[in-house]
Amino acid sequence: MPTVYVGMTIDILHHGHMNVIEHARSHGEVTVGLLTDAAVADYKRLPYLSYEQRKRILENIRGVARVVPQNEWDYAPNIRAYRPDVMVHGDDWLTGPLAPYRARALEALNEYGGKLIEIPYTKGISSSAMAEALVAVGTTPEVRKSTLARLLRAKPITRFLEAHSPISALVAEHARAEEGAKIRQFDGFWSSSLTDSTHMGKPDIEALDISSRLANINNIFEVTTKPLIIDLDTGGKPEHFELNIRSIERLGISAVIIEDKTGLKKNSLLGNEVAQSQEDADAFCQKIRAGRASRISPDFMVIARIESLILDKGMDDALHRARAYAEAGADGIMIHSRQKQPDEVFAFARQFRAGFPHLPLVCVPTSYNQVTEDELAAHGFNIVIYANHMMRAAYPAMKRAAHEILRHGRSSEIDKQLISINEILELIPGTR
Ligand code: SPV
Ligand code: MG
Numbered sequence: 001m002p003t004v005y006v007g008m009t010i011d012i013l014h015h016g017h018m019n020v021i022e023h024a025r026s027h028g029e030v031t032v033g034l035l036t037d038a039a040v041a042d043y044k045r046l047p048y049l050s051y052e053q054r055k056r057i058l059e060n061i062r063g064v065a066r067v068v069p070q071n072e073w074d075y076a077p078n079i080r081a082y083r084p085d086v087m088v089h090g091d092d093w094l095t096g097p098l099a100p101y102r103a104r105a106l107e108a109l110n111e112y113g114g115k116l117i118e119i120p121y122t123k124g125i126s127s128s129a130m131a132e133a134l135v136a137v138g139t140t141p142e143v144r145k146s147t148l149a150r151l152l153r154a155k156p157i158t159r160f161l162e163a164h165s166p167i168s169a170l171v172a173e174h175a176r177a178e179e180g181a182k183i184r185q186f187d188g189f190w191s192s193s194l195t196d197s198t199h200m201g202k203p204d205i206e207a208l209d210i211s212s213r214l215a216n217i218n219n220i221f222e223v224t225t226k227p228l229i230i231d232l233d234t235g236g237k238p239e240h241f242e243l244n245i246r247s248i249e250r251l252g253i254s255a256v257i258i259e260d261k262t263g264l265k266k267n268s269l270l271g272n273e274v275a276q277s278q279e280d281a282d283a284f285c286q287k288i289r290a291g292r293a294s295r296i297s298p299d300f301m302v303i304a305r306i307e308s309l310i311l312d313k314g315m316d317d318a319l320h321r322a323r324a325y326a327e328a329g330a331d332g333i334m335i336h337s338r339q340k341q342p343d344e345v346f347a348f349a350r351q352f353r354a355g356f357p358h359l360p361l362v363c364v365p366t367s368y369n370q371v372t373e374d375e376l377a378a379h380g381f382n383i384v385i386y387a388n389h390m391m392r393a394a395y396p397a398m399k400r401a402a403h404e405i406l407r408h409g410r411s412s413e414i415d416k417q418l419i420s421i422n423e424i425l426e427l428i429p430g431t432r
Contacts, residue, residue, distance in 0.1 A: 002028030005084035007075050009035045010054050011047040012130045016090075016122035023119050024088040025063030032058050033070035033078045037154040043073050044183045046147065046154060048134050073181065074101055079108040087114060092121035097181035139225040141252025146299040147227040148254035151187050152360055157377035160229055160385045163189040164199040168390040169220040188227035188254070191217055194267055195391035204267045206233045210244050214251060227254040229303075229385070234261050234279070238287045242294040245302070255301035256291065257334055257362070260284045260321065268310045269366065271338050278311055281321050285328035292329045301331035303362060309337045309344055315351075322352050332360035332383070342371040342379075349380040 004024045010017055024030045036051050047054065051069070058067045070078050079087060087109060093102045109116055151158045163169035169189055177184040196213055197204045217228060230248060235241040235258035248256055259268070262279040270276075279287075284304070291302040304325035308318035322333050333356075335348045345363050352361065362383040365371050376384055397417075404414040425431050 002085035003082070004028045004030045004086045004088055005033060005075075005079065005082060006030060006088050007033040007035065007070050007078070008058070009040055009047060009127070010058060011040075011049055012127060012134055013057060014125055014127070014130070016125050016127070019122050020088060020090060020119065021061060021063055023117075024086075027086045027088065027117065029065045030063055031082060031084065032064050032067045033075065033082075034058060034067050035070045035073070037150065039070055039072050041151065041154040043181060044128070045131070045135070045185060046151060048131060048138060050150070075105040076108040079105060079114065080111070083112055084114060086117055088117050088119065090121040091118040094118070097178075101181065135225045141221075141250065144221070144225065144227055144252040145249065145254050145297070148188065148229070148301065149299040151227070152382055155187070157373055157381060158187040158383050159373060160188050160190045160383060161186045162192045162195050162385075162387050162390050163220055163224075163228075164192065164195040164391050165216070166219050166223050168394065169224045172390065173224045173226055186226070188229065189220065189224070190385045190387055191220075191228055191230045191253075192387050192391075193231045193233050195388050198391055198395075204265075206236070206265050210247065214247060217253065218251060221252060229253070229255045229257060229383075231387075232256045232258050233265050234259055235287055235291065238290040241287055242290050245291050245294045245300075246296075249295055249297070249300045254299070255303055255331070257303040257305050258287065258291070259305040259307055259334075259336070260325075261307055268307060268336050269338050271310055272312055276307075276311060278307055278313065281324050284321075285324055288325055288328045288330050292331075301360075302329075303332040303334055303360070304328075304330035305334040305336060305362075307336060309335065309339075309348070315344065315347060318348055319351055322348075323355060326356050326359055330359075332362055334362035334364070334383075336364055338367045340367055342368040342375070345381075346379045353380045 004027045006020055006024045008017060021030065034051065034055055037046055040047050055067050058064050068078070068082070075087070087105060093099060106116055161172040163172050172186050172189055175186060191213065193206070194204045196216060197208055200208060202208060213230070217230065220228070230253050232244070236244070241258070245256065260279045261276055263277050266274045266276050288302060288304055295302065306318050306321050308314065308321060318335065325333060333352065335345055337345050342365065345368070349361055360382040361380055362385065363376060363381050364385045364387045365376070366387055373384055401414050401418065405411050
């Protein structure tokens with residue numbers, strides 16, 4: 001019996017997949033190369049169903065003899081490993097961004113005389129569109145919360161964008177940049193103390209109470225599906241932190257980050273221009289333990305943020321604290337810096353990674369903004385947070401509009417820089 005290879009993701013199983021499987025089994029014994037979460041996440045959004053769930057579905061389909069992991073978007077490595085007599089694929093890859101993958105698959109098949117059979121792509125069905133719809137319908141606090149842990153397992157580095165309101169979160173949720181077959185997206189949202197405070201016209205000094213922060217996040221969650229990390233400043237008193245963890249986790253937030261400061265907190269980017277004090281390391285470890293003890297699921301993360309470099313306490317202090325916080329049970333470490341170059345966070349990562357090769361490392365490259373995500377990943381970072389960019393984009397645009405209307409005594413001059421009335425009426429489904 002000839003062997004047949006088919007590569008698939010099947011986040012949502014539909015008749016298009018059945019066409020491919022039925023066709024494949026008419027040529028021999030079918031092996032499905034199931035794309036792993038990591039293979040998919042490198043190219044588009046993480047599948048709704050986990051690899052194990054998708055594997056179980058496939059194994060119960062008639063004609064599928066076995067399911068093997070396909071660890072890359074590229075078929076060639078598995079073709080070389082399994083050397084099927086035949087590979088079956090839809091004809092949607094003859095041109096466009098998938099064409100290079102076709103060429104590589106053919107090259108691998110040609111090495112031993114394997115055959116490629118292409119069948120007409122099933123029209124009128126789009127897995128990606130269905131997956132988006134499914135994610136929107138199927139997002140529960142539980143699903144959203146555990147997505148961060150899944151992302152960290154699937155991707156070397158994940159990117160989070162600040163969202164201070166539902167509309168800013170909608171923009172962050174739907175932003176896309178295509179690069180060949182890859183579609184870059186943000187993996188989730190950062191609820192920033194700075195921009196949440198700014199949004200409310202208040203200083204970033206822990207002045208907003210937890211209820212108003214969570215009410216804002218709840219509104220964001222009403223209209224989005226991606227995971228969120230909350231900046232909880234110092235976390236407050238350990239007893240309050242424990243209680244707040246409950247409310248935070250219940251809402252479906254994936255992680256909380258607390259910083260090792262004490263007294264009146266000021267924004268880190270002010271550094272030592274203002275009076276700020278760092279918390280005693282042992283007391284902060286105690287807070288980490290208290291937070292971890294009150295979480296419900298192990299997928300919820302308590303991340304410790306180190307302010308030693310911000311407050312000019314030096315690298316040794318930062319590393320000493322990082323080790324202590326990791327040993328106290330922190331699920332990740334955020335190292336903050338206000339330098340223009342990434343050198344000090346790179347040096348920190350290198351030394352920290354020697355003792356803790358796998359603990360997630362978080363950075364916030366606001367001041368060292370020339371650094372790329374690839375460079376950060378190469379230095380061992382797993383989460384990059386763009387901490388304030390949506391607010392910083394919106395505010396100058398609003399200010400300009402207000403000023404231009406005043407200056408001209410009418411709005412016509414600013415109009416072409418604004419979203420049109422027609423577009424804003426189309427922006428939110430259900431408006432019309
Ligand atoms: C925030 O976004 O509120 C942060 C990061 O805590 S920073 O503003 O750089 O301190
Ligand atoms: Mg903050």
